[in-house]
Amino acid sequence: MEQLVAQSTLRVAGALDPDEGWDSLSTALTEALRKDSRTMRLVRRALRGQMHDGQVALSPQGEATEEQISQKLSGGQVLVLASGNLGLISFTDDPARLTYEQLSHRFPGLLLGLSQHEGISFLLVHSETEGGLVLGAKGIYYLEQGYAVGENPLAPFGSSAAAHLKRTDGFSNAPDILVMSLYRPETGEVAAFEELVGCHGGLGGPQTHPFVLYPVVLPMDPGPIVGAAALHTQLKTWVRTSSKQSKLP
Structure with missing residues (x-):
């Protein structure tokens, strides 16, 4: 995405994410250091310079620091972020979200070029x-109108995709352009923007079908749970129910 956007004359900044292998090791060490033993106290002392707010944050030698990342991002006119098969593009020179009309006027060909790319399924703009x-x-x-002109770009993503995107479009901090990468319905695979074998947080494939494992004594409202807001409502119902029960298996 950075390469596509960078075809303009604007300075493009992309977030530098740490290697996930180091993230896993950092998480494991953070958990281990909670044990109060002589060995762990020595390890805590050795890692003092690589701990922030009680969390271990390891990185390989030469990897960008948080300060370097912050400096890189602050110098860009376009901010490009990616997580799994979800991409976000924001133009930093305007505090408000740019509209479809503004994007088309200021950056002719950008939306068309992105939407026509073989590695991208669709864009969300306002x-x-x-x-x-x-x-x-x-x-x-x-x-808003609930219909498509031409081929429906949401057809491969299921009946709930439009509702999810409509909710996202209403967020005050929504990006100027939301990008969803290639999805192959025949295999259930998505093309992550990162070097990952799987992803979550976007649309397409197994990530679109989460599950909740819960005790059978808790009541489940009839009908499917669609979206974070509906799941939050269900969780609050369980909290109220469990507080009235003396014991759960």
């Missing part, structure tokens, strides 16, 4: 007149 727009290679889905 129009001044039409509301949320999902731009695909061969069609547009209008979130």
Whole structure:
């Protein structure tokens, strides 16, 4: 995504994520250091310079520090972030979210170039007149109106995709452009922007079908749970229920 956006004359900054292997090791050490033993006290002393707020933060020699990352991001006119198959693009020279009309005027060809890329399924942008727009290679889905012109770019992502994106489009901190990478329905695979074999937080494949493991004594509301807000409501119901029960298995 950085390469595509960088075809303009703007300075593009991309977040530098630490290696996930080091993240796993840091998490394991953080848990181990909670034990109060002589060995762990010695380890805590040795890692003092690599701990922040009680959390171990290891990184290989030569990897960018938080200060270096902050400096890199502050110098860019375009901020590109990626997590799994979800990408976010924001233009830093305007505090407000740029609309579809503004993006088309200021950066001719950008939206078309991104939406036509073979590695991208669709873009989410917001129009001044039409509301949320999902731009695909061969069609547009209008979130407010609930219909598509041309091929529906959300068709491979299931019946709940439009509701999820409409909710995201309403966030005050939504990016100027939300990007969803390639999804192959025939294999259930998505193309992560990072070097990962799997991902979560986007649309497409197994990540779209989460599950909740819970005690059978807790009541489950009928009907499917769709979205974080609905799950939060269910969890609050369980909290109220469990507080009234003296014992759960």
